[in-house]
Amino acid sequence: MKIAGFGVEEWLNVWEKSAKYDIAQSTISSMKLKDILALEPDSGKDFLDAIMQEKFNYGWIEGSPSFKNEVAKLYENMPADNILATNGATGANHLALYSLIEPGDHVIAEYPSYQQLYDIPKSLGAEVGYWHIYEENNWYPKLEELRAMIRPNTKMIALNNANNPTGTILDRDFLNEVVKIAREVGAYVLVDEVYLPLESDSNYAPIVDLYEKGISTNSLSKTYSVPGVRLGWTASNAEVADIFRKYRDYTMICAGVFDDALGALVLKHRDQVLARNQKIVSHNLAILREWVENEPAVSMIYPKSVSTSFVKFNDLDPEKTEDFAIQLLKTKGVLIVPGNRFDLPGHARIGYCTDEATLRQGLAALSEFLHEYK
Ligand SMILES: Cc1ncc(COP(=O)(O)O)c(C=O)c1O
Incomplete structure (x- = not known):
């Protein structure tokens, strides 16, 4: 390959x-361990006492209940069971693509964006169409171009929202149009959502809140300032989560006891x-x-x-x-x-x-x- x-x-x-x-x-100015612990009373004394007693076995394979519950709260209606911990968003994107894309599939990827989203499907033998973004269009892609590219056998549309490198957000209304196009052919819409806009009026929405075949990938690396905690996740419907489980066993087993605990702590203090x-x-x-x-x-x-x-x-x-x-x-x-x-x-x-x-x-x-x- x-x-x-x-x-x-x-x-x-x-x-x-x-x-x-x-x-x-x-990343938004990365936090030190002492900054993370300072989110807790007594500079994280209880957290440190508990982790000292923890066995460093594989821990929770799919992510601990506290991690999964914290992640589920980021979406409108997402059971914690459908969240799977991954090795960062890189691991989440890889898991989604590796699990769902087969040789000969047609994939449409926002381009340029995060390179995983088009070069992994290509490496898996898919035919990848580039859905271009245009500077003169405020770095948005064009819906009419997507309509022209979609095929009855399009397996997936892959997006990065907000976009790396431009920082542009595809807003909720635009995403709803993408969903309409995807739904006509039953395509998945995978969205790498590591860059959460930090303003309340951005009209932003995670794809899983808009589409039953949406897959949100995310991590603690950008908006949450701890890329050294190698913890990300996939959020999807239950059927897709079960497909991911199968492939995940071959690629990661677990995210690690310490990363899981620290990640859950950061998400608990998300506000x-x-x-x-x-x-x-x-x-x-x-x-x-x-x-x-x-x-x-x-x-x-x-x-x-x-x-x-x-x-x-x-x-x-x-x-x-x-x-x-x-x-x-x-x-x-x-x-x-x-x-x-x-x-x-x-x-x-x-x-x-x-x-x-x-x-x-x-x-x-x-x-x-x-x-x-x-
Ligand atoms: C869009 C996007 N996705 C994923 C990643 C990697 O994320 P992680 O550190 O969670 O693997 C990056 C890092 O630059 C990124 O820009």
Whole structure:
């Protein structure tokens, strides 16, 4: 089974540890263990006492009841039994695709988005149609194009909502139109939902709240600020969850006793974590906007309170996008993700939800370099 290299992951694997100003990451400022424990009374004393007594066996295979119950609360009508713990959202996407896609299937994937969503189905022998997003359309794809692409044998439509790298949200009304198209042919709609918009008026909805054949994948890595807790999940109807169970036994067994316990703790304090993160997103987005407005060499369709953003370099030769990013890192210590890693050269992902000093200094150094680069 052949698979393409994973553009963004390969870039970060090579370069991320050499950055002085890392403005490439899409997680909202990661929490330390002490920050997580501080969510509990007495700095998490009870939690620590309990985990000290826990045996580090396989624990709960599908995820503990407390984890599954906390996850189920994120949806309108989702039995905890239909939630399956995975190794991050990467594991959740893989599980969904590996379980459902067979050679010869037709899959439609939002493009560009998270590369797993199109390159795993391709590697499994599916025919994958790209449903393009357009900058001039606020990074939305076009429904008429989806209508033209759908086939009686389309097995799945795969989306990333909000989109990595653009930070655009496909809103509830738009998703309802996608569901209508999918329902006509009985296609699954898989949506990677790791980027939850942190504003109340976003008209956002998880796909499982809209469609009986919807599959939501998610994790604690982005909106919940703990990618080091390797915990994600799938949410789906009961029949699909049973299919996943079968394939899951071959790929992961369990998420680990410590990750499960810590993940459940973060989700239990979801309101506090989201309030912390909403502050970071809105504060840092204002800094990013101010920079874009005062920097004539760039433009941006702003993200919708989502932690990833995608900047356009107005005067850069798109062919030179990766070279620009490498020279920027080497001369100024600033890490971005060059847009060619998402098949969108001439742009770059800026992860702006880092600490304020890194963001401000990183953007200032990026500005300097935009005017120095030849
Ligand atoms: C859209 C999307 N899905 C999944 C992941 C990976 O998530 P996890 O760390 O939960 O495996 C990322 C990380 O960049 C992402 O951007």
